[in-house]
Amino acid sequence: MRASPGIRGGQTAADAALAAFDVTRYAATRNQVLPESDRGASRLSPYIRHGLLGLREVWAAAAGPASDVSKFRDELLWQEYARHLYARVGMDLHRNLRFDVAWSGEFAPEAWPRQMACIDWAVSSLERDGWLVNQSRMWLASQYSVRSGAGWAAGQEYFHRQLLDGSRAANLLGWQWTVGAGTGKPYGFARWQVERRAPELCAACPLNQHCPIQDFPPDSHPLPVPEPSPRLVRDDDLAATRGPTAVVSRSIPQSVVLTVESLGDADPALLAHPTLPVVFIFDEPALVKLQLSSKRLIFFVQTLQDLATRREVIVHLGDPRDITSRLRAAITWAPVPSFAKYVDIAAELHPWPWLAEPHARSVKSFSAWRNNLVQPM
Template structure:
């Protein structure tokens, strides 16, 4: 099904026009339904990404990256939605941080390397990243979950001010600093004993930067299923990173996370092989030619997408994957971000926007595409006439290495020095 292109702010449209477009054409696939669609806290589109990159200043990042409140003191850059959808490449952001003070530059580039590690790991293990990699998650001691004044039915109890505010920000803005992502993951699993996969999905549907690679890795690291060392969320972190929250909490004098949790590692599991081995990387140079149209995916929607940039006059097509979106039931704010991006692209070049089953919507047209390190790309590409494949813009191109930890991967991959 072909859709009209989304409205573009480049042509004078307002964000509400894009929200209305999503409600009309994709609202039945969204978590909130057509009547509940709203934009998140970060605008989509190449111009917004370019502005964010041009104004990037990570001075003070090392000391403020974990600050939660007040927001004016946060050091996080909010670049992740643009990186996740290929509006900005990791190398561009890496280079943009080059003028920062040495300590801040190293810390910030470490975070970019973590994003690259997530992609390498996902390319290696694929859907197995949705299973515990090295250990089962820790389970609270019998009776521990039921103790205290919070609801045992809610892994993120609204009675806790820290949970209420952070979950509210997730639902409203679709973006969180890394510190509060860790709070939510630890509270869900280590404290409440709920399954980490369910929590990962609950966060994933709202995050504008939601990727299975980064989100699942973050949850596995925090809960200890990937690292063997669970992160112990407690009142200490809240008072250090967002002191105002405890002062306004009704449970301030009966805090259910007052002390450190009993967070011993869970039992070892027989997970995927993480030892030294090949990491699928896609082609190193362009393979084939003759693509009549560029097939764009949600992994690479920027004007710098290699297949798109190779021929500015070549038309492009993006398909909203209806079966996938119906299964994921993403928040409408994620769809608004994508629509803003596609609308701006369509204002500057020939772009066809469709909804349906990807191979069926692309038909028998010979396409050019940029390889992507996600299982869905290979699954669809096997049923599409991809005659021209462009390399993925890695920050550090994969080579055989172990992926059981960030440090092991970084040593083996020969990653660039921060």
């Protein structure tokens, strides 16, 4: 078992990371890969993904030059868009949303040629640290699917196993947009991006004089999928997408169950019951299926250890349906399909703290979703 060397789990670590983040020059440097000292990326994503930092909290904490604050908040809105989209279309996000590109097949590690310094560095960083700058995530996704022709679903699954911020919503959406399944315009990974964002990789690459990505890949124009989900255009069940808007109480809770979507001290159910024991269930059937990296599991353990300095924490390994049904637990609703297992067995359901309320109009693109927000951000 090996932890991420640079990102530790827990509310204490999350609060420290947010306090230390300086948004100045974020717009210009968020995609810088190397040297690390020049990176402007926040590294807050693992804490945001697991609810240790809420989007509202991070939004409010952003202070600095207007252009940098605006760009940073755009990225927070992208995270919120991913959550809205996943809450609405569910498992359809695992398939091509709008344009027909290769997506099925077994994981193909050869689609990431390790003799390329940029690819070798990015894959090694992913496997060692469990985190990558967005730019290098796009390099890997584009190389895997656009250049190598492998089905993107297996590539994103490998990301999900390794990334500390491995959110189904954000990860699936990122791959869809990079490979062109969401926009019809694949991201054209080429040497130019590496020389601009990580020049030392090209300088040391054994293929420097024979670069296989010297030029952009040929333009491709994937055809629209024959029957895209009608839920991309409208939501006929907004209540299901949004979740409860007020506390749903069935009986007096005797515990609080935290899920991987919401592990922070500000979890609504946790705040509502400050004296109840806190329960976390390592979902054994899901762990067997997903085969998450040790880095991800240790991040959870570190988070629970940190919480245990403030609250009584009880940890189980097993099937959450069986265990939760015996607990009379308060739980915060989460905008993911897997939360369905808790809906009917929770003693009390608390609303999800959205940054922006979901709407019933188009979510075909980020701009369409944003333009249709009830409260413009």
